[in-house]
Amino acid sequence: MSVTSCLAERWIEESNTIIKKWKENEKLRGQLQDIKHCYAQCLKLHQKIQGVPAVRQQVELEFAVSYNTLLFSLTNSKPNEVNDRLTCCLIRALEAVGFPVHCSDQVTLWQTVLKTFNGKEHQTCIHKLLLIQWAIWLSQCQFEGILQLLQMINPKITPSGDLLAEIRNLTFSVKDDTSLLVAMAAEDLKGLLHICTFISKGLEKMKTGNYPEALQDFQEAGTLSSPRALLAHVHTLMGLCYAKLGRPQSALQCYRLALEVDFSCQRALYQSALVYKQLGNSHAEIEALRLLHSATLLHPERNSLSEPVPLISPDMLLGSEQMAFISQIPSPVHILHILGHTCVLNDRNSEGAECYLDLLASLQSHSTLHVKHGLPFPRIPMIYLEAAFAMLKAKRFWDGLAICEEVIAKTADLIPERLFLEPPMVTHQLTAPIELSARSLEPDPTKETLDRVLWSGSAYFLQGWAYLQLKDTKAALTNFTRAINQLVKVCFKQKSKPFLFSFFSDQMVMLETLKGQALTGRGLCFVERGQLMGALRDFQLSLQTSPGCSNTEMWLVEILWRLDRKEEAAAMWRQIKKCTDSSTSVDLPLYLQAWQEVAKYHGHSNLHKKMEAFIHSCGTTA
Amino acid sequence: METVRCFVDCLADFGDLLSAKVIRNGTEVFLSTGASDVLVFNGQEKRVKTVLHFCSSVKSFALSNDRCRLYALCENDGLYCIPVALESSSHSLSAKCHIPALSTVSKDSTVIKDGKVQSFIVVEGILVTVSMQESFWTFELYELPDCSEGAMVYQRRAGFQVQVVAARIPQKHMADTVDSKSIAPALACIYPSSDNTPNGQAHLGHPLLEPLLFRLLFGVDTSLVHSPVILCGLPDGRLFFFPLLLPMLTSSRGEQKPQIKMLYSLEQPVTFIGTSVTGEKGPQYLVVIGQRGRILIAMANQEGSDGKAADCSFIEHTVQGPVECACVDGERLYYSTSANLLALSLINTSASPSSPLSAAAVGAALSTRPKRPAVFSQSAVCLSVCRVAALAEPCITPAGSVELLALSLSGKLLQVTLPQASDKESLSRLVSSQVGQRVNDLMGGIGNIWERASSMKHQLQLKNNTLRCLNHVFNVCHLILNCHKNDQEVCERKPPISCRGVANWSTLLQKDSLILTCILENLSDCALHQGWTLCIEVYSSRSHIADGSSTTYSFALKKVDCGEKLEVNLPLDIDGEVFLPVKINCYLVYSLHSLFHPEELGHLSVVSDIPISQLLRDNGCISLALNTLTLDWLDCLRIAEPNSYADVPKQLTTWESTHKFLSSKQTRTQLQSMSKAGPHAVVVRISSELLRTGLSLPGCSTAVLCISVLKWLVFRTSETGDYKPIQNPVVCALGPGRHEARLLTKEVTVSGINSKGDLSVVEVQVESFSVEALCGLHHAVLRRVQALLKEAPVTHGGPVSLRGQHLTEAVQHAESLYKDLQDSRTPDTFGGVMKIRKTSELFQLYLQLRENPLVII
Secondary structure, three states: OHHHHHHHHHHHHHHHHHHHHHHHHHHHOOOHHHHHHHHHHHHHHHHHHHOOOOOHHHHHHHHHHHHHHHHHHHHHOOHHHHHHHHHHHHHHHHHHOOOOOOOOOHHHHHHHHHHHHOOOOOHHHHHHHHHHHHHHHHHOOOHHHHHHHHHHHOOOOOOOOOHHHHHHOOOOOOOOOOOOOOOOOHHHHHHHHHHHHHHHHHHHHHHOOOHHHHHHHHHHHHHOOOOHHHHHHHHHHHHHHHHHOOOHHHHHHHHHHHHHHOOOOHHHHHHHHHHHHHHOOHHHHHHHHHHHHHHHHHOOOOOOOOOOOOOOOHHHHHOHHHHHHHOOOOOHHHHHHHHHHHHHHOOOHHHHHHHHHHHHHHHHOOOOOOOOOOOOEEOHHHHHHHHHHHHHHOOOHHHHHHHHHHHHHHHHHHOOOOEEOOOHHHHHHHOOHHHHHHHHHOOOHHHHHHHHHHHHHHHHHHHHHHHHHOOOHHHHHHHHHHHHHHHOOEEOOHHHHHHHHHHOHHHHHHHHHHHHHHHHHHHHHHHHHOOHHHHHHHHHHHHHHOOOOHHHHHHHHHHHHHOOOHHHHHHHHHHHHHOOOOOOOOOOOHHHHHHHHHOOOOOHHHHHHHHHHHHHHHHHHO | OOEOOOEEEEEEEOOOOOOOEEEEEOOEEEEEOOOOEEEEEEOOOOEEEEEEEOOOOEEEEEEOOOOOEEEEEEOOOEEEEEEOOOHHHHHHHHHHOOOOEEEEOOHHHEEEOOOOEEEEEEEOOEEEEEEEEOOEEEEEEEEOOOOOOOOOOOEEEEEEEEEOOOOOOOHHHHHHHHHHHHOOOEEEEEEEOOOOOOOOOOEOOEOEEOHHHHHHHHOHHHHHOOOOEEEEEOOOOEEEEEEOOOOOEEOOOOOEOOOOEEEEEOOOOEEEEEEEEEEOOEEEEEEEEEOOOEEEEEEEEOOOOOOOOOEEEEEEEEOOOOEEEEEEOOOEEEEEEOOOEEEEEOOOOOOOOOOHHHHHHHHHHHHHOOOOOHHHOOOOEEOOOOOEEEEOOOEEOOOOOEEEEEEEOOOEEEEEEOOOOOHHHHHOOOOHHHHHHHHHHHHHHHHHHHHHHHHHHHHHHHHHHHHHHHHHHHHHHHHHHHHHHHHHOOOOOOOOEEEEEEEEEEEEOOEEEEEEEEEEEEOOOOOEOEOEEEEEEEEEOOOOOOOOEEEEEEEEOOOEOOOOEEEEEEEOOEOOEOOOOEEEEEEEEEEHHHHOOHHHHHHHHHHHOOOHHHHOOOOOEEEEEEEEEEEOHHHHOEEEOHHHHHHOOOOOOHHHHHHHHHHHOOOOOOOOOOOOOOOEEEEEEEEHHHHHHHOOOOOOOHHHHHHHHHHHHHHOOOOOOOOOOOOOOEEEEEOHHHOEEEEEEEEEEEOOOEOOOOEEEEEEEEEEOOHHHHHHHHHHHHHHHHHHHHHOOOOOOOOOOEOHHHHHHHHHHHHHHHHHHHHHOOOOOOOHHHHHHHHHHHHHHHHHHHOOOOEEO
16 A cells, blocks of 8 residues: 555656646647647656546545546547547546446446546545546537536536526536646636537537527627637637627627737638628728738748647647638638729729739749638639739739730630530430540530630630720731630530520620620720721621620710711611610629720710700700 | 561569569659559669669559659558658669668558558649548549648548449459459540640650640530640449649539549440551550550540531450550550560551652651550560560650560569660661671670579579588488487497597696597598588586586597598696596587578678678587497596506505695694505406306407406407407506596405306406595496497396395395494584594495496406
């Protein structure tokens, strides 16, 4: 017996040495390597202690060392392994007091343990291990288990069945023994578990769409003391709930709070940008995005090595899945794209152009691995075309032309002379076996080819526009013609058109719009060159392919007027007046959306006067 | 099949392999042999410089882009990453020692602890691993930590999965399906070639592909951002690809596009993925080879003038499998079936240009629209190198020929230099200076080969010598063992190799010493060469040491030819005293060390760094027992003239002799005066008949018999030869310790023993003042007689009828004497006086015992 007690003293000393060293390291730097090192030492000690048979006198020491080891192992091992180790500890404890148990069920085991140690001096030690079990189950989102566990130690109150209520009513003591040091005070761990359980539960509710209750949970979690980063997450989540509940101002307030608590909370920044967009505050949105982008560049990895790592991090307790949801933000290239897009849409052209250039550079650079989860990213040719458009808007025409050239080089040779659009089912049956290659590469080759047509057509179109701006009407004319040539390669039977629209709706709309606008562009070139007949034909064709474009209509009226076909002009004018402006609501690409403003007919008021006067005169003559 | 002879240079031999992989890195070659080592072989010094030892067997390995780290995938352990020492730093060390440095890689270097990882590739600071998890092939992307920071945390960045499909493999390939489980997926990273990458050269060791084909195969998006593409050939034959550096894309309609797409299905395990046939804009073909010989070539068809869009075509061709490994260079595909290494030209050389002008035209045509690959029109060229298990990337020698580095299944690292196609044509048009150079090269080559041949001859000679030695040793063993076997039955003839021993006295510096002269006689027909050792173990019965003591003398033999004798002398006395009788065992010992030539021994110790003595530590010897001799008092007598009996000092009294006797027995006695008496004598009586038959002297006279018996006793021969010292039946001699003794024989007739009448017996009488000499001689005589009795034929004239009464008397006398002896040996309780009395009593008893009247018949 004396030998064991002597050993026990040595073990206590050893345990305390390890923990003291850890505490020192934690204060100094707290790196992952330190945790690993301490873990290894703790594990060794634990194994040593388990080498002798379990005796009642050693239970307290054993529990303390187990608690420390398990704390370290939470960050170093998989939850299942920790769980197994914990089970072993419990069974050993029962053996020590003479209650050998052989059951694998965790809940039953805990029941036995709590019953055996109830009211004894080791109760507080048992409670420490219970916290570990709680942590394991929390990281695995096993709320049922936690509830059962907590109900066992709250026997006085009638079980409510609500985990959060149980936690609120939790009254068990986890006082630390001063002679045996622990790596993390049980009280601290309990607090952390408390708040994390609330967050986790709230997230569950959010996922099922139960935002009001989730909000409540988060609010309660926000009242508890917690690490900064976690508190910022709580505020962000509250903001998310508010945003979902249609209270954008409250949401913004929450996000601001989150950023005040922890400036590195990028999710809050991103979410506020979304809210600003929703509110139409583009200036604030751009600012937020800009901040977010610089933040992501500065902190590419939150858990970088230089930062101290806490022994038990909330990330670990909440589980990777939950954590991914909480801190989900787009990758830097996404942010850059959104930023550029927003800038261009809001006429901050030079900023937009810079953003797009940065974006292209980062896509081309081979040093960054783009995180492949999360938010989707548009197709690369689309990005290029948007970038070209941004260049043109920023009056950097030659840059824009070069970018378009790139897209054309990659796509133009892949387009066949004629692309027959047919419903996909039929397409598959008809393709010859030789073209197996094309089919095997793309799930839907026709769509892909159609996309290529649209990209190359758009690129030519943008080039034409650039030349038009550069007053090189000849080159502009060539490019608009090329664009039209590309676009008319797509053939379909008239009668199957509605049918096809159901398959290729977006692409068909885009194709028609683009065709119309390219024709308008060519018309404008003709106007510039004074070839009014050509212009008239193009404007008419444009209106045929995509009716309802007010600009083109205006131009048509103007050309008719100039050609001295005043009657027709007047009839056209009346028609325009009659039908109210019904713009298409289809989600068009940036460059087609904005084009409508660029190609605006500027002599609107002048024409208006002229036409009114003519109609009036006609009316009077009639 | 066309066969081409190529120059094959065996750089090293590593013994039989399980599996192999070889990577060339400058002058260094990294190779694994299926065991748990990665060897770093220096091509210039032609030796293994470093051995990297891993905890489990190495499945695959690769170098990082900057070539300063080695990644190795080990069985059940996962992926290790270790820094590789630069060539220059290790050079100074290696200059001194030729022993490869062994560095054991600890488990701490594991970067991905996942035993399920089947293959991996390191590209652009990204590590891609492929593992099979349940029913999914899982691709995982990890970001490599910055080399400079020293951090070893590999952040998992992305991952995707592909469902495993049950491969539909025909029944006849069932054996292969078992294999296909163990075949790791083949991974390759393909870059689009651009203007700033030189034509045909790989980008950091990864293959390039011309932009058009790249775009057609891997999509516009990938091509626009110039992202490398990871191609993976799964064991079920499906080829998957995914761009490495591209964010997750959505189409304009918001549908997410899958990251990983299938390119093709080869329907057999993929062995190799590469690109070949360098055109203007980079390699024009994507080449994939399946394990069972199916070759897939993907090539681009450029946009036609007839309005046809550019597309790519996949062409399949089958060669005879199984394909163990493969590699490509600018225009050829090299692949190894287990039987042979073959080269398959991928471009059409049949339309060889007749004039430079048309050549340009053909070249132009080729570059615009490549013809169908030549694999259809040409068969593979056999390179006559068999059992190649792994190939490194081919390289072009400064001379312009293609050089392959291959590792054969028998573990040989081969450098295969292919002949240049233009060799034959250009031969006739060599300029004189080139001729000189050529001759020089050839002579140099011949010199090298001669050197190699002579060194091999030398080696062979050494081995032959060793074998001859060994054969000889076995012959000798056989001879001696055979002789021993015959001994069991009857050994009439003399053993082929025997050792006789004779004791001689030599007087040096007035000190007598007994010398044993051993004569090794080789009567066999094989000579005893160097390496044999004659060992003589002298076992003396020192009475005061319980089990006696032995001394072994070894004599290394130079050479003992057939019929030759070797005489060796060795001292028998220890510290001036001789303890007789002495037993002598002779051995012939052969040390296996002698099998090796000294040169070879030196070589062995260099290679294995364990001294040869340790290799042969325990049983490095063959030991053959020859004969066993016993030297007794009779053998050690110095014969004096019989008349010099007077010289025998008479003044020696009983008292003195007793004292001597006792002192010889190492017991301390007090000087006591004892009564004087004459010399002590013992008599041994042997029946004359027995002696006559035993010594084969039938019917000889009494005098002759007596002399013969004496000769037989003293010289171990009874022949009536001319032995000078013995002329009459009395011999006076000096024994060891200068004890005089006299032996005399006479024939007497004894009555009362034989019932039929008188019995004639030879009485051998030993007289000496020294009891020690007396005892020793008595014992020796009895021993001789015993030996004679053993050897004597059993039938010697029928049993002699003995008179029982006489025998009874004799026995009774002996018994009474024995009783007295017993009495005197009872523990004395009366103190010292009694002791003295007892000593004399004992001595008397002893003498009476010696005067045994029994006759040996």
